[in-house]
Amino acid sequence: MPDYWIWTFHGEEVSSVYLGEHERCLPSSSTVVPTFEMNQAMYMQEMLNNALGQHASFEQVNDNCLEESPNELTQRFYNLLAEANEPVFEGVRESKLSVCIRLLAFKSNWNIPNQALDQMAKLILDLTPPNNPLPNNYYEAKKLVSKLGLESKKIDCCVNDCMLFYDNDNGKNDASLLQCKYCGQPRYRIKHPEQRQKKPIPLKFMFYLPIIPRLQRMFASMQTAQHMTWHYENKIEDMLRHPSDGEAWKHFDRKHPSFASDPRNVRLGLCTDGFNPYIQASSSPYSCWPVIVTPYNLPPEMCMTKPYMFLTCLIPGPSNPKASIDVYLEPLIDDLNKLWNGIWTYDVSRKQNFLMRAALMWTINDFPACGMLSSWSTHGRLSCPHYMEHTKSFTLTYGRKSCWFDCHRRFLPIEHPFRRNNKAFRKGEVEKDGPPPILTPSQVWRRVKDFPKVTESGVTRMDGYGEWHNWTKRSIFWDLPYWKDNLLRHNLDVMHIEKFFFDNIFNTVMNVSGKTKDNDKARRDIALYCRRRDLELQSQTNGKLLKPKANYTLTKDEAKIVCRWIKELRMPDGYSSNLARCADTEKGSIHGMKSHDCHVFMETLLPIAFSSLPMHVLNPLIEIRHFFKDLCSTILKGDSIRRLEDNIPLILCKLERIFPPRFFDSMEHLPIHLPYEAWLGGPVQYRWMYPFEK
Numbered sequence: 001m002p003d004y005w006i007w008t009f010h011g012e013e014v015s016s017v018y019l020g021e022h023e024r025c026l027p028s029s030s031t032v033v034p035t036f037e038m039n040q041a042m043y044m045q046e047m048l049n050n051a052l053g054q055h056a057s058f059e060q061v062n063d064n065c066l067e068e069s070p071n072e073l074t075q076r077f078y079n080l081l082a083e084a085n086e087p088v089f090e091g092v093r094e095s096k097l098s099v100c101i102r103l104l105a106f107k108s109n110w111n112i113p114n115q116a117l118d119q120m121a122k123l124i125l126d127l128t129p130p131n132n133p134l135p136n137n138y139y140e141a142k143k144l145v146s147k148l149g150l151e152s153k154k155i156d157c158c159v160n161d162c163m164l165f166y167d168n169d170n171g172k173n174d175a176s177l178l179q180c181k182y183c184g185q186p187r188y189r190i191k192h193p194e195q196r197q198k199k200p201i202p203l204k205f206m207f208y209l210p211i212i213p214r215l216q217r218m219f220a221s222m223q224t225a226q227h228m229t230w231h232y233e234n235k236i237e238d239m240l241r242h243p244s245d246g247e248a249w250k251h252f253d254r255k256h257p258s259f260a261s262d263p264r265n266v267r268l269g270l271c272t273d274g275f276n277p278y279i280q281a282s283s284s285p286y287s288c289w290p291v292i293v294t295p296y297n298l299p300p301e302m303c304m305t306k307p308y309m310f311l312t313c314l315i316p317g318p319s320n321p322k323a324s325i326d327v328y329l330e331p332l333i334d335d336l337n338k339l340w341n342g343i344w345t346y347d348v349s350r351k352q353n354f355l356m357r358a359a360l361m362w363t364i365n366d367f368p369a370c371g372m373l374s375s376w377s378t379h380g381r382l383s384c385p386h387y388m389e390h391t392k393s394f395t396l397t398y399g400r401k402s403c404w405f406d407c408h409r410r411f412l413p414i415e416h417p418f419r420r421n422n423k424a425f426r427k428g429e430v431e432k433d434g435p436p437p438i439l440t441p442s443q444v445w446r447r448v449k450d451f452p453k454v455t456e457s458g459v460t461r462m463d464g465y466g467e468w469h470n471w472t473k474r475s476i477f478w479d480l481p482y483w484k485d486n487l488l489r490h491n492l493d494v495m496h497i498e499k500f501f502f503d504n505i506f507n508t509v510m511n512v513s514g515k516t517k518d519n520d521k522a523r524r525d526i527a528l529y530c531r532r533r534d535l536e537l538q539s540q541t542n543g544k545l546l547k548p549k550a551n552y553t554l555t556k557d558e559a560k561i562v563c564r565w566i567k568e569l570r571m572p573d574g575y576s577s578n579l580a581r582c583a584d585t586e587k588g589s590i591h592g593m594k595s596h597d598c599h600v601f602m603e604t605l606l607p608i609a610f611s612s613l614p615m616h617v618l619n620p621l622i623e624i625r626h627f628f629k630d631l632c633s634t635i636l637k638g639d640s641i642r643r644l645e646d647n648i649p650l651i652l653c654k655l656e657r658i659f660p661p662r663f664f665d666s667m668e669h670l671p672i673h674l675p676y677e678a679w680l681g682g683p684v685q686y687r688w689m690y691p692f693e694k
Helices: 016-021 036-052 072-084 096-110 114-127 138-146 212-220 247-255 322-341 367-374 441-448 494-509 520-529 556-568 595-609 615-631 638-656 666-681
Strands: 153-156 205-208 266-272 289-295 310-315 343-347 352-356 358-365 490-492
Touching: 072 096, 072 212, 096 114, 096 138, 114 138, 205 322, 212 322, 212 343, 212 352, 247 358, 247 666, 266 322, 289 322, 310 322, 322 358, 322 367, 358 367, 367 490, 367 666, 490 666, 494 595, 494 615, 494 666, 556 595, 595 615, 615 638, 615 666, 638 666
Parallel strands: 266 358, 358 490
Antiparallel strands: 153 205, 205 310, 266 289, 289 310, 343 352
C-alpha cells in the first residue's frame, strides 16, 4: 500500500499520484468523484488483504467468460479425490487418502521397511471397525496414492554419464539399447547363473518426477489457483519486490506478447546442488544432485516456500556429473518444451479449461554449478561469466592463483583520481579503459549455436579453452526456443558470494593459520605487484625471512578478545544459530560457521568485532557490509540499485589499497555484477540458495 505511513488526518494533502492509482477500482459513472474517505478505505482494504494474504484474483477482472466443466483427466482426479477423502468411518476426521499418505510419510521419514509398514497397517485394521476402506498393506497404500497422477520415472543411464536409456517425442529411441552408444559400457549388471532374479538390474539409474502434472495441480486447487495471477495484478513502478518487477521479466513479456497475454502462464526457476546423503553411514565421498523447479507466479509470502519447490530430477553419484549434467536434464527439457507449446489445464478458480504454458526464467546455483549449467567454466583466469574474455585478471607469480586485483578501477568515473594513481594499486599503472561490454543473449547464442552438445557427442575439450574462452559445450538450455530471449539466464548466488567474501575478510583479519590470504607467498607477490615496502618480507641475519605485521590484521590477543566476545554473545531466538559453539578462545579462531551465520556476522556484527582496526581499514569493511545489507533488502528501489552499482567499484578499489593481491579471487570480483542482476531479476531472496538448502 503506497505511503500508508503518511499521516493525513490533520489537513495534509494526498498526492494525486496515489489518488489516480485507485481510480480504476471506482464505478465508471461520471458522477462519482474519488473522495479522501473513499481512498482511505481502499488503502485500508489493501493493507488488510496484504496482511491476511488475500489478493484479487484474475477472474474478477475477466468475469465475462463462461464456466466450463473440468477436462477428462482433471475430472477423473476430482472423482478419485472425493472418493478417497470420505471418512474412514463415522465420527473420525481421517480419510483413506490421509491415512495412506501418513503411512508413506512414516516410511520416508524414518526409513521403515515394507514388512514393518505391513504390520502397522494390519494393526490399524484390527483397532478399527470391520469393513472399513483402509489399506491392508504398504502396496495398497502406495497404489492409492499413485493414482493421484504424481508419478516418478526410473530411467537407466550409462555408468560414465554418457547417455540415458529412454525414448522421447523428438526421435530419441534409446530405451531398448543394452549398452552405451558412446563408450560401449553395458547397461545391466552381469547375471550369474546361480542367481534367480528374472529382471535385469541396471548399473546406474536416475529418478525423474514429471513437472507437468505438478503445475496442473496448482490450478486444480483453490488454495493456489487464485494466486497464480498475483504477479499480474500487483505491479508497482520503480519498486522491485518480486521477480515480475525486474527488467528480465518485462523484457520477456515484450519478446513474447502471446505468452504474456495470459497471466496464468507459469514462470519457473531451477536450482541444483550436490550433497552427500550418506554423511554418517559412509566414509567415502558421494555426491547426489537433486534438481528443483519452483514457480514465480505466486505472491511473496508463498513464493519460494517448501510446498512449491518441486523435485524433478535426482541425479545419482558417486561423483560430480560436471559437464554431463545435461544428460540427466534431458527429460526435464523435453517437458519444458511441451509446456512452452501448451498443455490443456483446468483452472478451478475460473471454472475454465485453458492452454497452460510455462517458461524457465533462470537457474540458481553456486558458482561451480553455474559453470556446469551455463557451459562457461568458472575456473581459471576467465571464470567471470559476465565479462568473459574481456577481464583483466591474471595469475599470481608465487601464489599461482587467478587474481582480480586492480580489475575494478575501470568501473570508476573517468575523472576519478584512483584511475591516475600509479602507487596504491599495481605499481606504475594507470587506468584508461572503461567498463567491458556485456554480451546480449543474441550475441551469446551466435557464439554457442555451433558448439557440440554433450547429449549428442559426449564431453569433448574445445580448442582455445582457458586461453581466449572458457566454453565447455553448448548447454542443453539452448534447446529451449525462448532461452536466447532471457536477459538473466544463470544467477550469481548472493548467499555463497557473501559467505566466501566474509571468510576471506575474517580469516585474513584474524590471521587464521592456513586460511588467511596474507601468507608468505602473498607477501612475495606484494613485492612484485605493489609499492608497499612495509609489507614486504625482510631478510634476517640468520637467513630467515620476517613477515612484518600488517595494519589490517589483529594481534593474537586481540583475536582472542573477539572470540571471547562471540562466546558471550546472545542473539534473539531464531535470529541465528549458536555462534558461541564456533568460537575457540584458546586459539583465537572461529570454525564451523554456516552460510547464514556468515550472513548475520557480515551484516550486523562485523563493525563491532573489528572495531580495533585503524579507521582507514575499518571504513571500507563497513561499506562492504552496508552494500550486502542493502542488496539483501526485501524491497529494492530503482535509485537504490543505481547507488549500489555506483558504490561497489569504489568499495572494491578501497579494499585493493589495503589487502594483498592474493585476497582478490573471483568471489571478491563477482559483487561488481550483483546490482545489475538485482535490476534484472528483482530482490535476491527469490534468486539465492537459502530456501533450497534448508
